[in-house]
Amino acid sequence: MNVKWKYFSIRSMHRMAKITFHRIISSYSRTLHKSSILNYDDYTNKSFYDIGEHPYKRVWEITKLDFQRNRIRYNQAKYDYYKRRGKLTNMMKSVCDLELLPMECTVAIIGGGLVGSACAWWIKQRIRDDDLKVVVIEADSTFSISSTILSPGGIWQQFSCPEKVQMSLFTAEFLRNANEHLRILENDLPAFRFTPMNSLFLADNEEKANAMVQNHKMQTALSFKWSQVDLFLSDLGAKVKLLNNDELQLMFPFMRFGDIVLGSLGSENEGVFDGWQLLSAFREKNITLGVQYIKAKVTGFLYEWNNDQSPAKVLSERDQWKHKSLRRLVVDLIFTLMEPQVTDCAPRALYSYLFINCAGAWSGEVAEMAGFGLGEEVMSVPIPVVARKRYAFIFHCPDGPSLDMPYLFDPSGVWCRREGLGHLYICGKNPSWEEDNQIDHSNLDVDYDYFDTKIWPVLAARVPSFEKLKVKNSWAYYVDRNLYDNSAIIGPHPFHSNYYHCGGFDGMALQHGIPAARALMEQFLEGAYVSIDLRDFHLSRMLRGKTVKPECF
Structure with missing residues (x-):
């Protein structure tokens, strides 16, 4: 009995010790x-742990x-070499590296707006490894003149190019599940608001009506891929329907359609959202994934000789570009670690293996710093993306329509939509090439005569209740316009394959930036486009003399 009692006691004590050790652990x-145990999936390649x-x-x-x-x-x-980091204090204390400026990185993204942050997010979604260091360079951390913040957000599918329709469909699907994609573990859901709103495009002649019919056939027959699964909207494609003059008048009795031949109305996957909320969610998620945001200004690029080529003395200056590779990025450091702000710092070189130009309206200037458009042969072709000013006006009309007001696109280029439920409306205009050349694009000053002469008469003729309105607020913002064919430039450079460009959206970056960033990730990691084929948007189309199909509206 004594032996059994001792054995039982020893076994019980051993079991209790194991339980106690487990509780302590x-x-x-x-x-x-x-690092925090709550963020274990953000540091490794494993996005989840097996049950059990x-x-x-x-x-x-x-x-x-x-x-x-x-x-x-x-x-x-x-x-x-610079002894900037202590051997022990350099160990990671948080998910964000607090170093002022790194010496090298794997991917350098120029521009921290929605497109640049989306590129960083897609890359880190595929490879969650500290060895893949992604650095996002943004000169203005307040985004005071960023198109992501100032541009009126919106999604619609009435495009003439099938790739643009697919990108809009994908963005709508992404925003529908944005809380799952951008949420941080054990944190509150990101503050993101999406307001569904139908878009109405109008055609005032037979030529535009015929183009609208052809585009409608293409739009309703498209699908897109999410990962490896085909997702079909409305079993066929985008939910867009055509309305004649009588149907338009019956559905929107507060408008006049005397000069309209045909209209295109979207019924699903369309609406407006706040670009600042979406950008904030991307940035917060990227920081948890290890992406480093740097407040710096790009001032130039540096090239290195290829290892298997002759030295510079043997080659003429005209042919040297053929034997060089893009390797370093020169940035002017204006980083703010603590107050006061550090200014007047000397430029520093950042070594990177991949450069992605997402500078938006200033992407053409950044490309010129790299020598594109200043050399010979392929390097003589510039990236013609320039900053163009647009206006947005908020007005109040107490007798105006409310929930039945669509996102209106008039044939003249004037657009208008409601803002909330307090009879507030936002309007603007997409000018023609002739009108665009008459606008002063050197500043963001608002020209109120532009509203009185170009926008208000069109709105009052279309919606009679808008004859009595009062302008409450206004601002100007820049869009990145491609002077070649007014379509985005997405993809690698024909010669320097480690330089990628993603810009020239002409105000469509909010609805096309996320799928364009995914396409760059696929091109970089897979070597081909897996989801949406965007080869027609490459810079090489300018060398071949081809253009993307222009928009009819």
């Missing part, structure tokens, strides 16, 4: 590694990865 698991996996194994994997990460950072500090 569970309650103090945060002290066993440096033992907690001890999780702790072991997380601790091992933390030691590996700290060892890498210790070696980086040990061989740092």
